[in-house]
Amino acid sequence: MSGQIKNILLVGVGGQGILLASEILSEAAMLAGFDVKKSEIHGMSQRGGSVVSHVRYGTEVFSPIVPEGEGDILFGFELMETCRSLPLLKPSGTVVANDLQISPPSVLMGQELYPEGLVERIKAQFTDFLLVDGQKIAADSGNVKAANTVLLGAVSKRLSIAEEFWMKALEKMVPAKALEVNKRAFRMGREF
């Protein structure tokens, strides 16, 4: 059953725009004719806590959360959060991670160090690993704030959803004045 379902996890820190990215992804999957379910915990997310959003699509989806160890793609907006969620991914899964570190409170206060060598740790376990400098590409596309869209573009290449549906989803979800920049950012991520 789960063989036909695509399981995507979007993880990061509250305030990074993870929910919007997962909305765009779900919308694109629906437009492409799939059944879609999505689940996440908000509530505390606005206060800088960890955020995990699950998106599943296919012919018929039951559970809205990705069964543990069956994630196809882990889409990480922040390195530590990406590593934290690796156990949700299947061994042959794909990691697309933003090359960004956001210090948690214990690190900000100097009680702990931000863990080192995270990129190497991911590389050692997952051969299909793409590290994207979302911030830099977004800046090149003309808007630093479009980093999420860059990452979404990079993820989109691994999914069986045609570009037209992504564009339609962006048109629906992104405010008109930011649309062109976001479309450009998406295409740059897709070409990465």
Place this chain on the structure above:
Amino acid sequence: MKEILSGNEAIARGAYEAGCLVACAYPGTPSTEILENTIKYKEIDSSWAPNEKVALEVAIGASFGGGRALCTMKHVGVNVAADPLFTLSYTGVRGGLVLVAADDPEMHSSQNEQDSRNYARFAKVPMLEPSDSRECKEFTRLGFELSEQYDSPVMLRSSTRISHGKSLVELGQRVTDLPLPKLEKNPSKLVMLPGNARVRHPLVEQNLINLSKAAASLPFNRLELRDTSIGIITAGICYQYVREVLPNASTLKLGMVYPLPHDLIREFAAKVDTLYVIEELDPFIEDQVKAMGIPVIGKEIISLCGELTPGRLRTAFGLPQTAAAPAEKMPGRPPNMCPGCPHRGVFYALKQLRAYVTGDIGCYTLGFMPPLSAMDTCVCMGASIGMATGVTKVVAAEEKKKVVAVIGDSTFLHTGINGLMDMVYNNSPATVIILDNSITAMTGRQDNPASGFTLMDNPTHAVNIPLLCKAVGVKHIRIVNPLDLEETKRVIAEEMEHPEPSVIITNKPCVLIKREDVFQKGPVYAVDEERCTGCRACLKIGCPAIEWRAAGDGSRRGKASIDPLLCTGCDVCRQLCKFDVIGSKP
């Protein structure tokens, strides 16, 4: 037309399609977004009430007036609304009334994980439980019809995974042929004096028997026969996990979890070899099935605590787990007060004063977290003040002074005001700090009776909290700027000394309020890194905008730095710096 809707959006849509006229609630995760979506439908009068009890009473009034009414709350909100609920089942309704209780198994954002299904049985109210957004919409819509047909309120139980999960929903039209609300007297039904209530109670019991018998023909329960060696009775989100993990098992999917369809359960039990009940939290269905004399496996394999997941269900049935990457040990990332949050200075002062802080429910509960670590109790909405009074009744005279209750504006108006009346009435020496940030912040910035705006964003009267405290009889009322650390600490210390009730009210708004005239970001601050001595004093408030940069030589030395994108210019860190190296950027 199909749309991807969250369970909460779908419940709002269901209410709209059912011709609902009134929606009333007090915000609470995971239920809050229902009312934030009913406001999209101008046909529905949507409003925040000061608490869940009032919210339900408003909905009851709307129903008695002849309109369909929706009332929503989180699971613990039902405790507050329980008083009207338990008698509402006796009066029944005029316009259909649907009460949504959103449970939070796993306590993602709650202080307990009580199972609301027990309320359905306890209050003698039918309960529906949807398993996805499509059913959220359909069951809400049908819930109003059921409510009128059976002359009873109908509860709809959601959970975090249902309310905040999204799935596809086919949208329908709003019904238009409902009778127009108008006053209609019916005191023998609506005035619950003993004489009337004694007549109503047997009707309630008969109603539930009738509904249980009719359940097989209602569109809520569904018998799905597949491989009959395993039969599973399940409901809500658990149904989805069962289908995911045990796709070949036969299922009796219950959409109405109270009253149970006894005939359907017997029919299903007779058709399968081994019968299971898969449900989160309490053995609510299981106990009733066992009481019918049917052997069933349930809590032997499914935990009473926390939420179910596909992996946990797999373990329960002894199925192999998928091999996955080992968990990496990472520093935690707990939620934190925002940069510039006006609560921070108050907790810093309370910690310095070594106060015993009875806490309450809101963003400020995060004052419990290090480095502030200045909250000693937290039980439920509004409890801080009563608890403070209680503590002072038993401890020695010197310790009484240490007792300080902290409570937010919204929580104070929810149920804290009653505690304050008691405090004055019975002369408690404790101190109360009302952290007035002009909004219900934790659930995502909802307006409340003191914020000056309604849910529909119309300007309205704002409760004058100091005057309210004065009317209650508090003699010592002080207003402080919580961003001024010295003043805050001094005022709290003075009020703690008084042997009678005092109230301190902080006057800075939440930094997340979007209205331009409320919160304004000040000039961004910076650390003069040349002169920073690395004393770490500024780290004691735990502001996410301040980062410790280690010297990198293995020593404990380093310097503080301020993230200009996060800093709001609240000035609190500057007051902590003894070396005067923090200041606003020119």
